[in-house]
Amino acid sequence: MSVDLRDIGVTLGGRAVLAGVSARLTEPRVGIVGRNGSGKTTLARVIAGLITPDAGQARIGGTDMAGDRRAALHNVGIIFQNPDHQIIFPTVLEEIAFGLAQQGRRAKDAEAEARAMLDRFGKAHWAMAATHSLSQGQKQLLCLMAVLAMQPGVIVMDEPFSGLDIPTRLQLMRYLDGIAAQVVMVTHDPHQLCGFDRILWLEGGRLIADGPADRVLPDFETQMHDWGGLDDLAHLAG
Numbered sequence: 001m002s003v004d005l006r007d008i009g010v011t012l013g014g015r016a017v018l019a020g021v022s023a024r025l026t027e028p029r030v031g032i033v034g035r036n037g038s039g040k041t042t043l044a045r046v047i048a049g050l051i052t053p054d055a056g057q058a059r060i061g062g063t064d065m066a067g068d069r070r071a072a073l074h075n076v077g078i079i080f081q082n083p084d085h086q087i088i089f090p091t092v093l094e095e096i097a098f099g100l101a102q103q104g105r106r107a108k109d110a111e112a113e114a115r116a117m118l119d120r121f122g123k124a125h126w127a128m129a130a131t132h133s134l135s136q137g138q139k140q141l142l143c144l145m146a147v148l149a150m151q152p153g154v155i156v157m158d159e160p161f162s163g164l165d166i167p168t169r170l171q172l173m174r175y176l177d178g179i180a181a182q183v184v185m186v187t188h189d190p191h192q193l194c195g196f197d198r199i200l201w202l203e204g205g206r207l208i209a210d211g212p213a214d215r216v217l218p219d220f221e222t223q224m225h226d227w228g229g230l231d232d233l234a235h236l237a238g
């Protein structure tokens with residue numbers, strides 16, 4: 001899979017939130033970093049086909065995300081920061097089976113595949129569990145399983161681990177390691193991008209760096225600490 005961003009521009013409330021963002025992403029693990037308000041979530045939503053850019057085009061595997069909703073749903077899985085915004089069904093099994101049914105599986109097949117996914121993560125005993133009874137970390141794992149079951153080529157994650165304790169975050173990151181799909185992850189925490197192949201750094205809606213993690217992340221961290229040391233709040237994003 002590849003994500004092809006061509007001169008993306010997004011204007012919200014009369015303000016350019018993204019401008020001139022171009023990148024062709026073919027690497028398995030891509031991180032998007034930047035300060036609060038730099039446009040990371042907006043870019044993630046453009047990649048996922050949830051926002052149609054005012055300028056330019058986002059293509060995944062050659063498909064225009066804004067133009068072909070069905071293909072978009074098939075190609076991209078999305079994981080947000082708050083799993084409560086994502087989970088809609090009362091039981092774990094229903095939650096995972098839903099996406100499969102949406103993709104056209106018969107109910108019985110969708111359920112069998114959902115059970116197979118639970119098995120793969122050693123969570124067969126969760127099938128009938130009430131989704132509202134799961135912890136935040138368990139809910140995030142459920143979202144991950146539901147997305148993986150649909151076998152998307154690309155998974156877009158927007159701050160998927162914030163709010164989780166360190167062991168839960170490390171466990172979920174390990175689950176990610178074994179995933180074949182391309183992962184595009186938004187975070188302001190460079191430590192969550194350990195082992196990533198490529199980093200896009202957004203500042204004020206523009207790409208100010210784009211390259212290998214071992215080059216971009218140290219610069220990003222240094223700059224964040226420099227800005228953090230300033231007392232002049234005029235330097236705050238937004």
Ligand SMILES: Nc1ncnc2c1ncn2[C@@H]1O[C@H](COP(=O)(O)OP(=O)(O)OP(=O)(O)O)[C@@H](O)[C@H]1O
Pocket residue numbers: 012013015017034035036037038039040041042043188238
């Ligand atoms: N619907 C909207 N109308 C007007 N402005 C918006 C809207 N949504 C986002 N913005 C603005 O766009 C800018 C980028 O927002 P975005 O959420 O993409 O940033 P972010 O880098 O993900 O920030 P954070 O790290 O704080 O989540 C911000 O200044 C935000 O206030």
